[in-house]
Amino acid sequence: MADLGNRQNGERRNFGPFCLSPTERLLTRDGRPVDMGGRSFDLLVVLTEQPGRVLSKRELLKRVWSDVVVEDGSLRFHMAGLRKLLGDGEGGARYIATQVGVGYAFVAPVERVDPLGVSVPPSIPDEATERISADTTNLPPRLPRLIGRERDVRILVERVADTPLFTIVGSAGVGKTSLAVEIGHQLSPHFDGKIAFVDFSMLENPTVVPSMIAGAMGITVQSEDPLAVILGHIRDRRFLLVLDNCEHVIEPTANIIERIVDEAPNTRVLATSREPLRIRSEHVHRLDALAYPENPADLSLEQLLEFPAVQLFCERAAAADSSLEIDEESARLIGGMCHRLDGMALPIELAAVRVATHGISATARQLGERFSLGWSGRRTAQPRQQTLQATLDWSYDLLSRTEQVVLERLAIFVGPFSIDAALDVAADTEIGSNEVAVALDELTSKSLISPNRSRVSGTYRLLEMTRAYAREKLHARGRDPYVAAARRHASYFLGELEAIGRSDEDLLQDPRPLRLQLGNIRSALDWCFSRTGDIKIGVRLAAASAPVFQNLSHLLECRSWCARALSELADPQRGTAIELELQGALGISLMFTRGNSAAAGNALARALEIATDLEDHWSQLRMLGGLHIFHERIGEYQTAMLHARRAVEVAEAIGEPEAIGVANSLSGISHHLAGDQLRARLELELALETSPPSQRSRTTRYGFDHRNRSAIALARALWLTGHSARASAVARQTVREAAQLDHPVTHCIALIWSLAVYLWMDELDSAQDALDAFTECAEVNALGPYIAAAGGFRGELAIQRGGPGEALGAIEAIEESLSRLRAIRYELLTTPFSLALARGLMQCTRYQEARELIEATVARCNGNGERFALPELLRVKAQLLCRVDGDVSASETLLKEALDLAREQGSRAWELRITADLDGLLAANRSCPSCDSSSAEAPARPRSSDARPTLTGSSKS
Template identity: 40%
Template structure:
């Protein structure tokens, strides 16, 4: 980017404040300071339009807001936006924007303007005078194809390739069909014409049907008249001692003959530079490979603005060709998401992008995206003047398909069933059979990679393979036409199921991290296998085991909605042979888990978890017994049924000891710690959480859905530490979470955000509560964890009430609490009800506030009490004081102090002691602050937190 000063301009501005800058070029134009030239000749441009051009070029690829452009070009003046539009129109007209496919300036509605043409830095441009005018270039050699008016996204490749050619002399530009090899080779030939004084010969071998004609074609292009059958020796003799660039385009179908001739030329004619384009390497002496990769496109699943997506060459090419075909030229932020999806589907293949873009004017962007989702259109036609093999994607792929052997064709078609990347093991499992030995599959795959029909990338010590979407659609069509689709799809589904099942066994053996990565790479294939198995009778026998394997993967990848849908669907298809077996266990466990987080803590969720536990115990499956107990414990936490927590956690601990697994034992300690905390025994909670934290490394190896606070045992410990009277240590536990990125386990991250927010609230740090709430809202919404959205609303209402925004906070809390009750999500409901009562009282609705607290206390008592019962009793006591009922108030406050002491919750006791001291001061009781002073003295830290500051003020008041 060229830095331009935002200083003053010529009209009333200080022209010297705008620095001169090195010349830049775009298309046929060059720009230096305030001089614009086209092909070396000055171009007349108004002063305002020049200012606008300078600013846009300086920030090429970036959306420049309209008000910023106005402020720069009309500094100090108040003008209407229409003035900007008029001058941009003038600028576009001068540049020829939109003519012959040229694109320079794009309007981003509601945002501003973006300079989208590639900008090249160069030497300082000279003012064109008769003496210094740049001479016109000589006409290119007649053998060169016409240069495209605009090439998008390949400028760096052309520059690097030119340097490689001058250094290495012999380079093969390799890549799959339609990726743009001929376009790059043509641009390079034109670019290097001057370097070779016009001695550039471009030979297009595509039309050749017979390899024996290669040498005579080259001889004819060089102007040689050769009368014997093989003119190769004459060609080499002619080229020896000469200097020229020889471009050999589309070599793959005559590769043997081209390779032999190119190698002889390289050896015998050192002044000759050779550029070959091919879908496979020539494999001869001297050859260097330049792999032409797909045009970079925006990442999938990421929200980007229009300006951001236009920074990617694949999008720029698509928009450029779409506008040339009649589509509007203003790209909105709403369009950006669709453009990203389209370009992702087209894999950065230039031909595919051009063919699709040419039809946007007919279908529209969203309809085009839907068409590509349904079936890649292999027969869409492109430019009439293109070679026949490049006029459709189907023709391009027919060309490649015709160049491979029978074994390669069979393997190529069978590999099309893979929806994503696959391994060599996967290729063998799907493509090998009685008629195709494994070694033939390996050999065929190697040749498909060499011929650019299969792409490959390293994966640690091994490699992964993939068919690009266009290639895959073509191969699938061939597979279906041959009548083998059902057979190969069944093999594929069986491979997916067996691979995931093996991964499940290995993860239970402790090798979770490495196996999860391998399993995750099967996600696209898992989805494809499920869709096929449930839509075709041939897949009926695989449906239950396939769903069981895939839903475990979905849970591990936090795809809980998919886990719920497929586990529910598979359970409906269970036959008697599967009932009570391992697959029903897996499906019931997954369904209960997924229902809990995506819908509600329903009776169906509990029934599924209990049924899973029943099967696990009947099968003596200790690992799944522990997993089901952990999930049931989570269910009881969420539903507020605290009396069940410690018994299920103790049961889980016994199972963990039977298993003898370090992570399981550490997990059971953390599970017990959380259970004791919520049930109201903070001393026992701290002891068990401390034990769990000591085995933190083991806990981090556990799987998602293992609800022993597997990756964040310090989060429940923070709550326990605050309750126990250690506010500073509590803050140390949760501070690392502020600003931390979300971990892999999205459910645990939600829980960590909720519990951290509660600690910040107890500390009186409402700014941090709001930060946590914002992150929780975004995280829950992103992953479809609907119940947590209501929890986030409750925390937001809590913050509002604490900050004095009682009316808004009460309204929001009144909407959040019914949602939590409907979801049977009671874990946070009691605290939120206490905040609602505070808000109601501040609005003058004391009776209703007391009633809310009274109903909440009764509900908690029915479930055996809870950790926050001392605080609920204290708050009711406070409200009874305001209602003029001191006896009831004192009873509640004394009960709160007694229960807080029993629970080991020193911080609850401090609050209750402050409330009781205020009551006794009003009652003129002797030494009303004595107990408060004793409780305050038990603290050893946290003296700058809200409660301790308030207690100190009471104790330090005059006469205290």
């Protein structure tokens, strides 16, 4: 026979009309023996050992068939026979429940009695473990007391820190979230507070799971691959990611977690779900119901109050009614309700709050008549309606008709909502605002709506299962009620977002309130563009929400909704401010997510056209700024200059300091790249004088920070005009300010141009630090063009450090970087990288290749208007004339031409380098008077400084 444990104590188990005696191997019904097979008897013994607990198929097979190997079919056969023998399902009797894909549980009340007929009390839970308080990132507040979960907390605290993935699995309402939050708080010191809590209950669209995780981590995402950004942040760091309510987004979540487990070995994931994720490395912690009395009628008040389920009920009931007194009879009624509720935390809380309104006796009577708890069904079933359907039916039926309707209408919200939002969405001609306010208060008091009073304004939200249940009720009323509620919901958020757009206050500066409403904005957009939606509202909502998506760096979503709205644009909306906002946001989003495509340029150009027709000067200036950087990035510098000149005209028409600052920034940068360094300095300094302090909201609307970009361009112009110390100070300060702005694109722009300053000054350690920061920022935020550029800078730095041994690898790095940058139409770094590549080729004595490269670069710069580096290009070309042709005279002529150009540009730094080379060339000629300028042998080998063209003496001018 199977080893079923110690049965020597003679304990009997009573359930319904049955009495089970494990030691006598006897089952009786109403005192008469029941004939049953040995395996079925053993199954019954094992199931009744832990009533209410789901026993897995593997566990049952191991316990009952320990001596043989059997298939699942045998278990199903004997389980079906046992159910038939017990009369399971006859007359409402219920003994064995199946949790599909998991196992079985004995669900009838079981009373244990010893040989003398005395009830055997259940074991008392362990004492609570000491909690560790610690600051966390965005963890919700922990419960003052987590009742009945001491053992679960102890197990998880000991194991989560050393396990890649732990999933807390249990039915809806069992308390998974509360346990996960407690574990997060206790493990916070172990992870140095690096914890992110993600509540997927606010999410309807599975495709934005990675974006939601990034948002909870506080990560700015400006790429098409949020997961790459997440991995960039946590790949080599200790981090705890708590993912709550995964069941309705289980497929994408499982894939993401598997990537995190594989690529971030120091990251730990704690998930909650109604079913396992079923992926590699997963450890499952099944969260059972709270312990409750099997037979409360035989227990004293003190004994009843020792059960966690009863403690939870009493605590919540007392909180709802401070005058509530619980005597022995009341405690027995409560124990009976906890039994009927199977010890589930959430249904217990719902019932306990009702006690304040209906009293203990009435609540117990209603619960006994109506409640039936089912096990969770398959994944394809209606979400969150399998296990707590009866609980919610019961709660719903206790409501007045007005409360029912208001609850259904509030289910249209995703995540938190304000009282103003509730009044706008739930009220109509049938139910007025006053009635909605009263109903909202009643629903909150009955725990069907959860208040969050930690915020100044106060917000509310429906629990996930309540919202799903109420939404189905709303759908059941027919198409019209649902469509009406969805239209009011979309209209409310359209009005809120359009009001923000019209407001003079900078309401976009703090992204936290906006982040909380992303679920509602997405839900409204989804409905508007659905089959039953309202396209007109949807187009306006897409335009109004574009600044929000840009502010939160959800550029992929911004691009998607703008493109969808533009495809549905009605003729009367074309050429309006709505199309202007959609085209402008689409252009910026495309530029930073897909590169400098023609579609991005066309969208920005169309937006500028509309802004011009509408005589909207501020929008003209904003679009000119986008077009300016777009054409710079694709190497069309003369076109960018035209946009800068037009921006100056528009700014003069506006007449405000900020507009003047933006225009001078664009003009100054264009003149810097065109080679007019004195004018560039003047305009860039004026831009900084007139620009307001950098703000994140203003930055996100432009796509980058004009003030910060002005400052880093000024640092370059300062070095070129001979003010190296000030250039270094400005560059360092600008990079610090960009980092504080928390805008990755702006930060990368600052680092790119600071790298040029440090390399020009031969400050190679500073250049290395800037390159490391730039590489990390680019990789962490998955900014493709900047990732490609990082390889080129690594090669340039290696070449400047000198040595033929490093040059070969550096040449390959720069060539690969140039190839990748050209593929995405990013030409802004072509000239400096070509210069670096030529120097690397010279170090490897590949002079002819270097000469061809320099000549091609000179021709390109003369053609496109990028002339700031021409003096340096001509200087290097002069060196190559000596090395390749030995033509000293031509080299001297070229150096003099470069010198004149440097003086014309005001580029004192280039002037000093060229002068040093010219002096060296003339000195070499004087030391060899017999050398003819046409001789192939003249001059002698260049001095050692020419082997590395950045001359030590002149580079620090």
